[in-house]
Amino acid sequence: xxxxxxxxxxxxxxxxxxxxxxxxxxxxxxxxxxxxxxxxxxxxxxxxxxxxxxxxxxxxxxxxxxxxxxxxxxxxxxxxxxxxxxxxxxxxxxxxxxxxxxxxxxxxxxxxxxxxxxxxxxxxxxxxxxxxxxxxxxxxxxxxxxxxxxxxxxxxxxxxxxxxxxxxxxxxxxxxxxxxxxxxxxxxxxxxxxxxxxxxxxxxxxxxxxxxxxxxxxxxxxxxxxxxxxxxxxxxxxxxxxxxxxxxxxxxxxxxxxxxxxxxxxxxxxxxxxxxxxxxxxxxxxxxxxxxxxxxxxxxxxxxxxxxxxxxxxxxxxxxxxxxxxxxxxxxxxxxxxxxxxxxxxxxxxxxxxxxxxxx
Numbered sequence: 001x002x003x004x005x006x007x008x009x010x011x012x013x014x015x016x017x018x019x020x021x022x023x024x025x026x027x028x029x030x031x032x033x034x035x036x037x038x039x040x041x042x043x044x045x046x047x048x049x050x051x052x053x054x055x056x057x058x059x060x061x062x063x064x065x066x067x068x069x070x071x072x073x074x075x076x077x078x079x080x081x082x083x084x085x086x087x088x089x090x091x092x093x094x095x096x097x098x099x100x101x102x103x104x105x106x107x108x109x110x111x112x113x114x115x116x117x118x119x120x121x122x123x124x125x126x127x128x129x130x131x132x133x134x135x136x137x138x139x140x141x142x143x144x145x146x147x148x149x150x151x152x153x154x155x156x157x158x159x160x161x162x163x164x165x166x167x168x169x170x171x172x173x174x175x176x177x178x179x180x181x182x183x184x185x186x187x188x189x190x191x192x193x194x195x196x197x198x199x200x201x202x203x204x205x206x207x208x209x210x211x212x213x214x215x216x217x218x219x220x221x222x223x224x225x226x227x228x229x230x231x232x233x234x235x236x237x238x239x240x241x242x243x244x245x246x247x248x249x250x251x252x253x254x255x256x257x258x259x260x261x262x263x264x265x266x267x268x269x270x271x272x273x274x275x276x277x278x279x280x281x282x283x284x285x286x287x288x289x290x291x292x293x294x295x296x297x298x299x300x301x302x303x304x305x306x307x308x309x310x311x312x313x314x315x316x317x318x319x320x321x322x323x324x325x326x327x328x329x330x331x332x333x334x335x336x337x338x339x340x341x342x343x344x345x346x347x348x349x350x351x352x353x354x355x356x357x358x359x360x
Contacts, residue, residue: 051114053071053108055104055108059071059104061102063102064090064098064099064100065079065080065099067108075179077179083095084249087110087112088110089110089111090102090109091106091107092107092109096245097243097244122152122173122181124168125163126164126167127164128160128167129145129164130142130164133343137202138201138202138336140165140202141197142200143196143197143345145195147192147322149192150189151183151186151189152182162186165185165200172185172200172202185202185207187200187210188214188287192321193322195326195345196345197329197330197344197345199219201335205335206335209335213332213333219330219331219332219333220283221283222283222327222330222331224279225324226303226324226351226355228275228304229276230276231265233267237263238262238298239261239262240298241254241256241257241258241259242259242289242290242291243259252288252291252294260286261286262286265280265282265283265296267279267280269360273360274315274358277304290309293323297309297310303323303324304323305317307320307321310323317354317357328344328346329344330344331343
């Protein structure tokens, strides 16, 4: 059975461009300065403060994130951060989806400094506990506790899982380059409040292999979740695109302009006390930000304890920031020999205690 969220899904959009950054920037410098930019002005650079400029004809129909990257010289990851922070506007309106297409002559505005924050070099921190489920010379399977941030980012410059990993596995520092400078070896992530399994690569070859498995959907990730209400169907598929909220760029939501997202679920148990609840297993077919949380909330069954996408009042058996969501199983092809490997993790004590208090 396929559950229907509040909005109709549609396919997301890809880059759709074969022009290289250098070739297009070179073309833009001649074309746009002659036809579109005001006399005496120039394209902004990463060292200048926030600016605005008209979209050149050469970028008509391009994605806004690619357009900003090409014009400013920032990386796509850096532009993604600007969009998420609400700092990019198109024709006077904040950009919520980085796949939004631009039109020649529209005005793009980027507020604040365009100089990207340069993070300090990562240093291992032996005080960060790293529970390991499995390790070998190619990969590490971590059993992440709830409350631990996976890698450095805004508001979390130290004390992350990556810092703990670097203290225990110094060889990971060799993978801290380019887009992975702050997440060496990290193949996929878990939210701060989510516990359970994630895989970390120890070599560049293993990282490329594992990322390819994610992209090809041959890596299986299974979660155990407790949701509000009674799911009537024993199993189902939630197939609905997920993208950033129009009103809060730190939140995600189901809407037609989002990226394709699919979550399968299967009911494990149903409870009636202290209220109607359902324990389920979820399997990700895609890996969008907050996907399980957003999908379940969209069909009227938010996670217990999810204070961001759930119901604000009522029974709260878990501390703030701790939803009932645990990455309980991980299955992948080992990058060394291609053999299928399966890893599992029992529910942590806090979630087991909640289950023990329920009645049918």
